[in-house]
Amino acid sequence: MPELRYNRLNDTWVIISKERAKRPHDYPLKTEDKKKENKENCPFEPGNEHMTPPEVYAIREPESEPNSPNWRVRIIPNKFPALRPDQTFYKTSEAIYDKIGGFGYHEVVIDTPDHEKHINNFDLEDFILMFTAYRDRMKQIYEDKNIYYVQVFKNHGREAGKSLYHSHSQLIAIPRLPKRISTQIKQARKYYIERERCLLCDEVKYELEEGVRIIHDNDFFTVYSPFASALPFEFRVIPKEHSHDFTDISDDMIYSLSEAVKTAVSKLSKLLKNPPFNMMLHTSPPIREIPSDPNYFYQIDKIFHWYFEFFPRMAIHAGFELGTEYFINPTPPEEAAKYLREV
Amino acid sequence: MPELRYNRLNDTWVIISKERAKRPHDYPLKTEDKKKENKENCPFEPGNEHMTPPEVYAIREPESEPNSPNWRVRIIPNKFPALRPDQTFYKTSEAIYDKIGGFGYHEVVIDTPDHEKHINNFDLEDFILMFTAYRDRMKQIYEDKNIYYVQVFKNHGREAGKSLYHSHSQLIAIPRLPKRISTQIKQARKYYIERERCLLCDEVKYELEEGVRIIHDNDFFTVYSPFASALPFEFRVIPKEHSHDFTDISDDMIYSLSEAVKTAVSKLSKLLKNPPFNMMLHTSPPIREIPSDPNYFYQIDKIFHWYFEFFPRMAIHAGFELGTEYFINPTPPEEAAKYLREV
Numbered sequence: 181m182p183e184l185r186y187n188r189l190n191d192t193w194v195i196i197s198k199e200r201a202k203r204p205h206d207y208p209l210k211t212e213d214k215k216k217e218n219k220e221n222c223p224f225e226p227g228n229e230h231m232t233p234p235e236v237y238a239i240r241e242p243e244s245e246p247n248s249p250n251w252r253v254r255i256i257p258n259k260f261p262a263l264r265p266d267q268t269f270y271k272t273s274e275a276i277y278d279k280i281g282g283f284g285y286h287e288v289v290i291d292t293p294d295h296e297k298h299i300n301n302f303d304l305e306d307f308i309l310m311f312t313a314y315r316d317r318m319k320q321i322y323e324d325k326n327i328y329y330v331q332v333f334k335n336h337g338r339e340a341g342k343s344l345y346h347s348h349s350q351l352i353a354i355p356r357l358p359k360r361i362s363t364q365i366k367q368a369r370k371y372y373i374e375r376e377r378c379l380l381c382d383e384v385k386y387e388l389e390e391g392v393r394i395i396h397d398n399d400f401f402t403v404y405s406p407f408a409s410a411l412p413f414e415f416r417v418i419p420k421e422h423s424h425d426f427t428d429i430s431d432d433m434i435y436s437l438s439e440a441v442k443t444a445v446s447k448l449s450k451l452l453k454n455p456p457f458n459m460m461l462h463t464s465p466p467i468r469e470i471p472s473d474p475n476y477f478y479q480i481d482k483i484f485h486w487y488f489e490f491f492p493r494m495a496i497h498a499g500f501e502l503g504t505e506y507f508i509n510p511t512p513p514e515e516a517a518k519y520l521r522e523v
Numbered sequence: 524m525p526e527l528r529y530n531r532l533n534d535t536w537v538i539i540s541k542e543r544a545k546r547p548h549d550y551p552l553k554t555e556d557k558k559k560e561n562k563e564n565c566p567f568e569p570g571n572e573h574m575t576p577p578e579v580y581a582i583r584e585p586e587s588e589p590n591s592p593n594w595r596v597r598i599i600p601n602k603f604p605a606l607r608p609d610q611t612f613y614k615t616s617e618a619i620y621d622k623i624g625g626f627g628y629h630e631v632v633i634d635t636p637d638h639e640k641h642i643n644n645f646d647l648e649d650f651i652l653m654f655t656a657y658r659d660r661m662k663q664i665y666e667d668k669n670i671y672y673v674q675v676f677k678n679h680g681r682e683a684g685k686s687l688y689h690s691h692s693q694l695i696a697i698p699r700l701p702k703r704i705s706t707q708i709k710q711a712r713k714y715y716i717e718r719e720r721c722l723l724c725d726e727v728k729y730e731l732e733e734g735v736r737i738i739h740d741n742d743f744f745t746v747y748s749p750f751a752s753a754l755p756f757e758f759r760v761i762p763k764e765h766s767h768d769f770t771d772i773s774d775d776m777i778y779s780l781s782e783a784v785k786t787a788v789s790k791l792s793k794l795l796k797n798p799p800f801n802m803m804l805h806t807s808p809p810i811r812e813i814p815s816d817p818n819y820f821y822q823i824d825k826i827f828h829w830y831f832e833f834f835p836r837m838a839i840h841a842g843f844e845l846g847t848e849y850f851i852n853p854t855p856p857e858e859a860a861k862y863l864r865e866v
Contacts, residue, residue: 181607181610181624181625182604182605182606182607182610182624182625183622183623183624183625184622184623184624184625184698184699185620185621185622186620186621186622186623188620188621191702192702193623193699193702195605195606195625196625197605197625261525262525262538262540262843262851263525263538264524264525267524267525274750275729275733276725276726276729277528277529277531277750277751278528278529278531279526279527279528279529280526280527280529280536281524281525281526281527282524282525282526282527282538282539282540329847331842331843331846331847333841333842333843333845333846334842335841335842339839340839340841340842341839341840341841341842342841350842350843352843352847354847354849355527356527356536358846358847358848358849359534359535359536359847359848359849360846360847360848361847382619383619386618386619390618407617407620408620458841458842458845458846459842460842460845460846461846462846489846491845496682496683496684497684497840498676498678498683498684498685498801499674499676499677499678499683499684499693499801499802499803500605500674500676500693500695502676502801502803502834503674503676503701503703503801503803503804503805503832504672504674504695504697504701504702504703504704505701505702505703506697506701506702508605
């Protein structure tokens with residue numbers, strides 16, 4: 181029988197529709213299509229550094245020059261940015277409407293020099309360097325006090341919104357707290373005030389005891405399907421001990437994170453034949469002034485718990501989801517976790 | 524230069540990215556694919572009424588029997604419902620989590636007996652009968668006091684989530700207020716308390732004066748691209764005079780609504796070559812008990828303003844949109860409206 185489940189962190193409800201239950205092979209195959217840009221004309225290829233704006237960060241061989249080959253990870257401004265650092269940061273109105281200048285950063289993380297390597301066949305070292313680049317570049321961007329949040333994400337597969345073939349991630353830095361993060365802060369704070377415990381610490385502890393939604397587990401990280409998963413085969417990679425800010429992550433922890441993500445992504449990729457998915461980082465923003473509430477960030481280090489979220493794109497969000505913000509998930513997370521665990 | 528725009532009704536921000544500006548022919552063609560179910564085996568075909576659950580509502584020829592042919596619109600329970608009226612309506616917990624029995628209604632509105640007719644080539648009469656069926660069936664479902672909201676929607680094209688070829692709409696009735704509607708009520712109430720005016724009445728009045736975002740206009744309805752459109756070529760069909768509840772609509776108004784929707788949909792279909800889109804009704808819920816706030820529905824008839832929303836699916840929501848609930852729209856609504864107006 182169908183069931184509505186509450187996602188306390190996002191303050192949303194999800195319909196787990198056992199009636200429409202779908203097992204992995206019930207989904208149409210959505211394998212990453214093989215439309216490749218010509219390697220010679222690929223702007224992300226070593227040797228083609230002149231085809232991109234100058235790099236803002238790179239992990240490269242000692243002594244190698246910026247914007248030359250011999251790099252392992254390279255971060256560049258997006259050629260067609262959604263937001264721009266040189267845009268004036270005005271706040272104004274247009275008659276009855278409010279608007280803000282499109283100030284911000286929009287950067288591309290070229291996470292491998294290899295044209296043919298994608299996250300589903302990354303080596304451990306590829307993950308380590310990618311997460312290191314995320315951490316380091318986020319710290320740099322947060323030095324700009326007008327930036328309230330940096331969203332790090334990776335679109336894998338055309339149906340997940342990827343537009344260039346060569347593997348890459350993106351950073352978009354925005355001059356406001358995104359609604360999803362401010363909702364999470366409010367919800368986690370409400371929980372903390374009642375119990376003096378972190379919402380996600382409690383959830384991780386319960387999931388590890390219960391076990392049915394656990395997919396993988398190592399020294400520092402656990403991978404599980406959330407109780408109120410909105411999407412089939414959705415999962416979360418989260419530090420087991422409380423940690424509010426991804427940018428504080430140590431090199432040891434990056435190693436452990438990389439092992440967990442590599443294992444989970446390769447399980448997903450085997451089970452659903454390299455499906456399209458989005459990977460998103462959720463982490464605490466730095467402390468900034470919020471005009472409507474000067475105490476907004478009070479005890480943010482105790483209430484927020486960072487994690488990476490993986491959204492496979494097996495289902496289409498249609499009129500009901502767009503109209504209500506309720507999601508219908510035809511694969512219960514307990515079943516999704518069992519399939520992924522047993523791959 | 525890019526610009527952030529505030530959607531006051533939904534309390535969200537949208538990035539209007541002129542940098543990435545896309546005109547109609549810049550979008551990949553997403554024409555409704557022609558994969559058709561065999562007409563003989565189509566459960567929505569006249570003569571195949573036995574292939575569906577018994578009808579709960581129909582507009583049919585006088586004297587014709589229920590579940591026989593000779594109907595114009597037919598509403599049936601979904602064979603694989605996301606929610607079920609026979610499900611116990613429990614509210615309970617599972618250790619640290621909250622859940623509710625999947626009680627509700629999930630119905631299919633077969634809006635035409637014609638296998639080959641779709642909303643982009645509906646006649647005026649098809650629209651009139653479809654909207655009449657929505658109104659009548661919603662009224663019936665709202666007699667169940669456990670139903671807080673009925674979401675009416677239509678998915679046009681596979682990429683908008685349509686799964687059966689034969690044209691149909693859907694009704695999903697849920698035992699809670701959806702988050703999007705409760706946000707809209709809160710936002711509209713805040714606006715009304717400050718000004719004693721309806722938020723959308725003010726918006727419609729301003730848009731009609733300004734004209735740049737107007738697409739079409741008749742006696743009772745106007746069609747416009749919202750200032751903070753989250754999607755390229757998104758538009759809204761809205762009554763010009765204040766009206767909070769779609770189920771109160773008169774037959775005269777249904778005629779005028781049908782003219783407006785027919786005109787707008789045929790413009791969209793010509794401009795973007797029959798693109799996939801979702802159509803959703805936003806309307807005031809009936810007054811129900813809200814445990815956390817007994818005055819929740821105070822003056823709902825003054826603050827809420829119903830409308831139909833159309834979301835063409837030209838862009839994919841990827842990691843940034845899913846992670847932040849911020850949307851990037853590469854076609855400014857003023858340009859979208861101009862293209863649509865001039866078709």
